[in-house]
Amino acid sequence: MIGGGVVGLCTAYYLHQEGHQVTVIDKGKLGTGASYVNAGYLTPSHVIPMAAPGMLAKGFRWMFNSSSPFYIKPRLDGDLFRWGLKFIKSCTHAHVQQSMQAILDINILSKQLYLEMQKKGAFDFHLETKGLLMAYKTTEAEKEEAEVVSKAQDLGLTVNQLSREEILKMQPEAPMDIAGAFWYESDAHSTPELFMKNLLAYLEKEGVEFILENEVKQIKTKGSIIQSIQTTQQEIALDELVIAAGAWSATLLRSLGIRLTLQAGKGYRLNLNQPSGINLPAILIESKVAVTPMKGFTRFGGTMELSGINHTINKKRVNAIAEAAKNYYPHLSIPEEVYTHVNCGLRPISHDGLPYIGRYPQFSNLVLAAGHAMMGWSLGPATGKLVSELISQQQPTLSLTPFAPER
Numbered sequence: 001m002i003g004g005g006v007v008g009l010c011t012a013y014y015l016h017q018e019g020h021q022v023t024v025i026d027k028g029k030l031g032t033g034a035s036y037v038n039a040g041y042l043t044p045s046h047v048i049p050m051a052a053p054g055m056l057a058k059g060f061r062w063m064f065n066s067s068s069p070f071y072i073k074p075r076l077d078g079d080l081f082r083w084g085l086k087f088i089k090s091c092t093h094a095h096v097q098q099s100m101q102a103i104l105d106i107n108i109l110s111k112q113l114y115l116e117m118q119k120k121g122a123f124d125f126h127l128e129t130k131g132l133l134m135a136y137k138t139t140e141a142e143k144e145e146a147e148v149v150s151k152a153q154d155l156g157l158t159v160n161q162l163s164r165e166e167i168l169k170m171q172p173e174a175p176m177d178i179a180g181a182f183w184y185e186s187d188a189h190s191t192p193e194l195f196m197k198n199l200l201a202y203l204e205k206e207g208v209e210f211i212l213e214n215e216v217k218q219i220k221t222k223g224s225i226i227q228s229i230q231t232t233q234q235e236i237a238l239d240e241l242v243i244a245a246g247a248w249s250a251t252l253l254r255s256l257g258i259r260l261t262l263q264a265g266k267g268y269r270l271n272l273n274q275p276s277g278i279n280l281p282a283i284l285i286e287s288k289v290a291v292t293p294m295k296g297f298t299r300f301g302g303t304m305e306l307s308g309i310n311h312t313i314n315k316k317r318v319n320a321i322a323e324a325a326k327n328y329y330p331h332l333s334i335p336e337e338v339y340t341h342v343n344c345g346l347r348p349i350s351h352d353g354l355p356y357i358g359r360y361p362q363f364s365n366l367v368l369a370a371g372h373a374m375m376g377w378s379l380g381p382a383t384g385k386l387v388s389e390l391i392s393q394q395q396p397t398l399s400l401t402p403f404a405p406e407r
């Protein structure tokens, strides 16, 4: 398996459970990147794919504001251009209608699997099922979210509208300056670093092999069979190859003559280590900032910056996240050290807002598990289980058709 992010580790977990001998290869040491800096949400609420009507107009408006939550760096890049064209084509009502059930089903499956893992107790992690607040200040944001709520309710999710006073009763030590919020009871939240660290230790103890600080440079094939991979340090033979390399997956596939439409979407996180009084996870709708009460600290995360594969920190966007936090929680003070310890990660963004999970017809022993965008944390376990079922030639728990890599 190439990639030891949440998708790679969860896939290793389920493959190992099925009795496969698994090796995870990663170019890093594990401990940084999207799977560590994310907001930790499990998101049955996110039924609307990222590619949806309205996104184009919004994205265009935001692009001219240097502290906005969404940014595409203009550049001459054929892959970005192809991704953009396919993204625009996917921003339709028909696409939203077609995708919602599949997105919900895989999110619900994944949440069940997280809860199963927690109940099993093979490794320790933090997971709370307190739902998610979508908090708004303006009538415009309330109206926009009400449309999503109506779709979510049609699909069977429980969503309640709460007043500012009701929220204050639930979270008395962190008064919010908002008009109200929609409360999606379906959602849950966790602390990514704890899950990743303890799952890694558990897999190592169970005999899964980890080859770290080895970048895969070449994938060697014979006809339709992948035979081995060449890293910076060694050649490794294999029976099955899973590419779970997040935002880097397109680069790896290109060497096989496969063009995957995928872009890196950078996001930032700030950790506040002092008590904040915040006990409810919330998305601050107007600023698109995610707030999560994690184990021992509060995390603020946001922005979607399509500027290629790089980890450059844009201070303006980081400041915008902190300002939004103070604007919605006026009691908060954010010390200087929070800004100096800011970190970022790259979301792997497919063109239509759905992940890529499945095989390619050209190769009999290649599986792709990537492109989870804003839902990769949520969908780690479900992806791992579906990949394991595919490799073990079992009936998949969910249809893989909506996630077919060659769509």
Ligand SMILES: Cc1cc2nc3c(=O)[nH]c(=O)nc-3n(C[C@H](O)[C@H](O)[C@H](O)COP(=O)(O)OP(=O)(O)OC[C@H]3O[C@@H](n4cnc5c(N)ncnc54)[C@H](O)[C@@H]3O)c2cc1C
Pocket (backbone or CB within 6 Å): 002, 003, 004, 005, 006, 007, 008, 025, 026, 027, 028, 030, 033, 034, 035, 036, 037, 038, 039, 040, 041, 042, 043, 214, 215, 216, 217, 244, 245, 246, 247, 248, 249, 252, 265, 266, 267, 268, 269, 290, 301, 302, 344, 345, 346, 347, 348, 369, 370, 371, 372, 373, 374, 375, 376, 377, 378, 379
């Ligand atoms: C700020 C922020 C907030 C987020 N919040 C949420 C959230 O609340 N809920 C949610 O569901 N999702 C969230 N996400 C998205 C989620 O974090 C990602 O979708 C997810 O982590 C992707 O996981 P992955 O395993 O596919 O990729 P990654 O975690 O990026 O892992 C890929 C791994 O592949 C390795 N790799 C790449 N190329 C090679 C190579 N050639 N050789 C060897 N190794 C290689 C990399 O080193 C890396 O370790 C958020 C993301 C960000 C940035």
